[in-house]
Amino acid sequence: MQTTVAQDAKSAIDERARKNTRSSLIAVAVLALVMFAVPVFVGDSPYLMQVAVTTLFFAALAQSLNLSMGFAGVVSFAQAAFYGIGAYTSALVALHFGVGFWGGFIAAILMTFVLAVILGLPTLRLGGPYLAIATIGLQVIIQSVLLRWTSLTKGPAGINNIVAPTLFGMQIRQGVSYYLMVAVWLMVIIVLLYRISRTRLGYELLATREAEGAALAIGVPVSRLRIAIFALSAALAGGTGSLYAHYIGSIDPYVFDLTLSATVLVMVLLGGRASIIGVTIGAAILTLLPEYLQAVSNYRMVLYGAGMVLLTLFFPKGLAGLAILRRSFGRGARKEQGEGVAGVDA
Amino acid sequence: MQEFLQHLVNGLLTGGGFALAALGLTLIFGVLNIVNFAHGAFYALGAYVALSLMGRTGLGYFVALVVAMVVVGAFASALDPLIFRRLRGKGELPTIIASMGLSLIMVDGIRLLWGAAPQYLESPYVTKVIRLGSIIINGQLALVFVVALLLVLALYLFIEKTWMGLQIRMLAQDEVAAQLMGVNIHRTAAATWAISGALTAAAGVLVLPVFALNPFVGDSAGLTSFAVVIFGGVGSVLGTVLAGFVLAIGQSLAEGYLLSGITEIVAFTLMILVLILRPKGLLGKGA
Amino acid sequence: MLEVVNLTKHFGGVRALDDVTFSVSSGEVVGLIGPNGAGKTTCFNVIAGALKPTAGTVKFAWTDVTGWSADRISRLGVARTFQNIAMFPELTVWDNVYAAAVTRMKAGYLQCVLGLPWARSEARALESVVWDTLALVGLAEEADTISSQLPYGYQRRLEIARALATRPRLILLDEPVAGMNASETADIMELIRKLRSEHTVLVIEHDMSLVMGVCDRVIVLDNGKKIADGEPDAVQRDERVIQAYLGGDIDAELIA
Numbered sequence: 001m002q003t004t005v006a007q008d009a010k011s012a013i014d015e016r017a018r019k020n021t022r023s024s025l026i027a028v029a030v031l032a033l034v035m036f037a038v039p040v041f042v043g044d045s046p047y048l049m050q051v052a053v054t055t056l057f058f059a060a061l062a063q064s065l066n067l068s069m070g071f072a073g074v075v076s077f078a079q080a081a082f083y084g085i086g087a088y089t090s091a092l093v094a095l096h097f098g099v100g101f102w103g104g105f106i107a108a109i110l111m112t113f114v115l116a117v118i119l120g121l122p123t124l125r126l127g128g129p130y131l132a133i134a135t136i137g138l139q140v141i142i143q144s145v146l147l148r149w150t151s152l153t154k155g156p157a158g159i160n161n162i163v164a165p166t167l168f169g170m171q172i173r174q175g176v177s178y179y180l181m182v183a184v185w186l187m188v189i190i191v192l193l194y195r196i197s198r199t200r201l202g203y204e205l206l207a208t209r210e211a212e213g214a215a216l217a218i219g220v221p222v223s224r225l226r227i228a229i230f231a232l233s234a235a236l237a238g239g240t241g242s243l244y245a246h247y248i249g250s251i252d253p254y255v256f257d258l259t260l261s262a263t264v265l266v267m268v269l270l271g272g273r274a275s276i277i278g279v280t281i282g283a284a285i286l287t288l289l290p291e292y293l294q295a296v297s298n299y300r301m302v303l304y305g306a307g308m309v310l311l312t313l314f315f316p317k318g319l320a321g322l323a324i325l326r327r328s329f330g331r332g333a334r335k336e337q338g339e340g341v342a343g344v345d346a
Numbered sequence: 347m348q349e350f351l352q353h354l355v356n357g358l359l360t361g362g363g364f365a366l367a368a369l370g371l372t373l374i375f376g377v378l379n380i381v382n383f384a385h386g387a388f389y390a391l392g393a394y395v396a397l398s399l400m401g402r403t404g405l406g407y408f409v410a411l412v413v414a415m416v417v418v419g420a421f422a423s424a425l426d427p428l429i430f431r432r433l434r435g436k437g438e439l440p441t442i443i444a445s446m447g448l449s450l451i452m453v454d455g456i457r458l459l460w461g462a463a464p465q466y467l468e469s470p471y472v473t474k475v476i477r478l479g480s481i482i483i484n485g486q487l488a489l490v491f492v493v494a495l496l497l498v499l500a501l502y503l504f505i506e507k508t509w510m511g512l513q514i515r516m517l518a519q520d521e522v523a524a525q526l527m528g529v530n531i532h533r534t535a536a537a538t539w540a541i542s543g544a545l546t547a548a549a550g551v552l553v554l555p556v557f558a559l560n561p562f563v564g565d566s567a568g569l570t571s572f573a574v575v576i577f578g579g580v581g582s583v584l585g586t587v588l589a590g591f592v593l594a595i596g597q598s599l600a601e602g603y604l605l606s607g608i609t610e611i612v613a614f615t616l617m618i619l620v621l622i623l624r625p626k627g628l629l630g631k632g633a
Numbered sequence: 634m635l636e637v638v639n640l641t642k643h644f645g646g647v648r649a650l651d652d653v654t655f656s657v658s659s660g661e662v663v664g665l666i667g668p669n670g671a672g673k674t675t676c677f678n679v680i681a682g683a684l685k686p687t688a689g690t691v692k693f694a695w696t697d698v699t700g701w702s703a704d705r706i707s708r709l710g711v712a713r714t715f716q717n718i719a720m721f722p723e724l725t726v727w728d729n730v731y732a733a734a735v736t737r738m739k740a741g742y743l744q745c746v747l748g749l750p751w752a753r754s755e756a757r758a759l760e761s762v763v764w765d766t767l768a769l770v771g772l773a774e775e776a777d778t779i780s781s782q783l784p785y786g787y788q789r790r791l792e793i794a795r796a797l798a799t800r801p802r803l804i805l806l807d808e809p810v811a812g813m814n815a816s817e818t819a820d821i822m823e824l825i826r827k828l829r830s831e832h833t834v835l836v837i838e839h840d841m842s843l844v845m846g847v848c849d850r851v852i853v854l855d856n857g858k859k860i861a862d863g864e865p866d867a868v869q870r871d872e873r874v875i876q877a878y879l880g881g882d883i884d885a886e887l888i889a
Binding site: 003005006009010012013192195196199200201203204206207210211213214215216217218219220221222 | 681682683702703704705707708712713715719720721722723724725727728731732733735736737738740742745746747748752756764768773774775776777795796798799
């Protein structure tokens with residue numbers, strides 16, 4: 001028989017859980033609405049559509065990294081490398097095996113997943129800064145390989161004439177139709193992250209982040225989870241890479257560099273780790289801002305750098321640290337003044 | 347055989363430059379636990395400051411070297427109170443991001459102040475050549491080697507024999523204990539930054555006459571320094587120096603006999619292998 | 634249920650555990666005592682998989698688990714609490730326990746993510762398990778409190794609740810009443826008595842009232858060696874045990 005205080009606690013928890021779920025669903029719905037409404041407004045301008053698609057690509061990359069960094073606590077500077085591997089795998093498989101985009105897409109996802117598992121097994125055991133440095137090493141090595149293995153990747157010249165995807169017999173070219181395809185992919189990623197955060201896997205990952213020793217003691221397979229999430233994160237980046245390759249038509253290794261990895265990482269930090277909505281907004285801001293700052297484009301890098309420094313000094317929790325976007329995980333932690341658990345979703 | 351010796355000698359000489367460039371990083375990483383991504387920018391900055399000193403004020407090469415070291419060292423020491431002091435104890439990710447941001451500011455700052463077009467740092471030794479039998483030794487590289495060794499020695503003496511050096515060593519061991527023993531953390535951190543900046547700037551001034559200057563010239567030096575530091579063992583001066591030579595010789599041989607451009611792959615694979623198999627590096631104080 | 638044979642653990646030159654052998658039968662409540670530094674927590678750490686032994690074997694439920702990782706041993710049915718409390722500090726009491734309960738779900742990660750019906754109902758069923766566990770340890774009213782804000786005594790109870798949520802067969806309690814007053818201690822003793830019907834318990838404690846009051850058997854460690862193993866009264870009067878305590882820290886309650 002529960003006491004009334006206990007019953008109050010139970011209703012508080014249940015109520016908050018319901019509110020959480022509701023607001024998350026609303027947030028995701030709003031996001032979907034905005035995403036799918038964009039072509040309505042800018043569909044006629046190829047330039048704006050390109051900007052929009054680029055934003056989606058970045059948002060997808062950022063969310064994939066969010067999975068690794070925010071959920072599993074694995075800081076990775078190698079996201080651009082997996083992005084590139086996905087792009088190349090897809091282009092090459094589609095070309096050499098004649099399976100078109102869809103075959104390439106699946107191959108890209110599988111390839112990046114397997115590669116990430118192999119690379120992750122030895123490196124994810126490292127702690128703290130050494131893991132980050134190791135991922136930088138991976139990024140540099142992978143990009144160099146893409147650049148130098150000319151027999152496979154055609155080196156600096158890159159791969160051209162990558163086929164456009166076909167769906168129901170129609171070719172999907174740049175423009176609104178491709179935008180919609182990428183938008184669907186982004187939604188898949190967001191829903192996936194959201195579902196993970198709400199269920200068993202999310203709890204176990206949270207436990208791992210909070211207190212690894214205690215997580216092990218309750219039976220969470222910490223190292224296996226880390227590798228699995230890292231690989232999944234890479235696979236999502238790989239899939240995005242495939243979409244990118246078939247969108248842009250030709251790829252070269254120079255795109256997939258450390259700077260791109262760092263940019264994606266800053267997007268995750270800006271949004272606030274583990275915050276799904278925050279990261280999406282962060283990605284959008286960082287992609288769109290340079291477009292609107294054309295006037296000061298000469299100072300772009302300096303401003304960007306200054307922004308990064310200020311971010312770490314004053315906004316370590318990113319956008320998710322702001323009151324509006326703050327939510328909490330699971331049933332919800334009660335908020336104390338000014339501090340809260342970095343939410344898994346807004 | 348002679349080709350082999352030539353590659354070996356080139357590697358040995360370049361090793362001095364690798365070692366000197368990486369020393370500053372091992373100090374920052376080992377003493378302050380900061381993964382400094384702006385490291386390469388100091389390298390470039392040193393060269394550009396020397397360039398201006400020699401161009402504007404007509405100073406000689408060696409005087410410019412010393413002044414550049416002082417200027418960049420002072421600049422670096424200001425970074426601690428401005429940025430890194432506030433991030434102490436907050437884990438490695440904030441310092442990584444902050445130093446990346448700093449790198450952008452510095453590199454693009456160089457571009458804005460000096461322009462992006464290639465420029466040339468003049469040194470009296472660049473065109474000189476010493477012949478040992480049939481082995482050719484580039485004068486500038488020989489200079490790098492000699493000065494690097496001198497600076498390493500100076501650093502070693504400083505760390506082992508001076509009061510500040512002792513404080514640095516204590517801070518490297520354990521920040522809390524050092525504080526309890528009366529070490530002034532802020533001043534020691536600033537001093538560490540100053541030394542790091544000065545050494546790295548020196549490396550830039552010494553090595554870059556061989557190449558053309560552009561604002562991004564520090565990027566690869568920065569990355570390579572990471573490989574050197576990890577390989578040699580974070581925080582170990584001797585380890586870094588050794589690693590610098592080993593990697594430089596390895597690179598020289600690899601470029602000579604295998605494909606050129608494979609260096610990055612080799613250096614970073616080595617780095618990762620070291621991280622996985624022997625995180626202490628050659629002589630480090632441990633992961 | 635638990636068999637520890639020739640267990641040895643060296644840390645450099647220090648012999649934390651030296652050839653320790655004992656066993657715990659199903660349904661027993663066994664106390665593990667000894668002066669500070671005797672190696673009790675090290676013993677737990679090795680049994681639970683947090684440390685690997687230098688030599689010796691650990692068998693749990695007739696399975697050799699020597700050298701297994703902590704999470705693997707946990708999944709086999711061993712739960713433990715920590716001497717210096719390892720909760721998930723930013724989570725509520727409820728989330729702490731739920732996180733533990735969730736690790737024993739039959740539904741896999743993917744099934745949960747996909748929202749399959751049996752996964753959803755299992756997740757919902759777990760909620761009542763969590764509430765029951767909280768009620769058992771007396772924390773139901775604090776379910777919504779952030780665990781780092783709990784008073785110390787409650788934090789220890791949370792540790793126990795979390796251990797219970799993993800449905801273990803063997804529970805290792807590391808100083809469950811450290812720092813508690815007499816009435817709190819009595820509550821925990823009551824709790825342990827409730828547990829014995831379905832669990833086997835191994836308790837590290839300095840508090841002799843708990844050890845005498847609740848344990849069927851007591852094992853004494855000193856300097857890494859086992860020096861006594863038997864019923865509480867017998868052990869209390871054992872010469873070597875008294876010597877060990879007098880020679881090191883004096884625990885007044887033991888002599889009384």
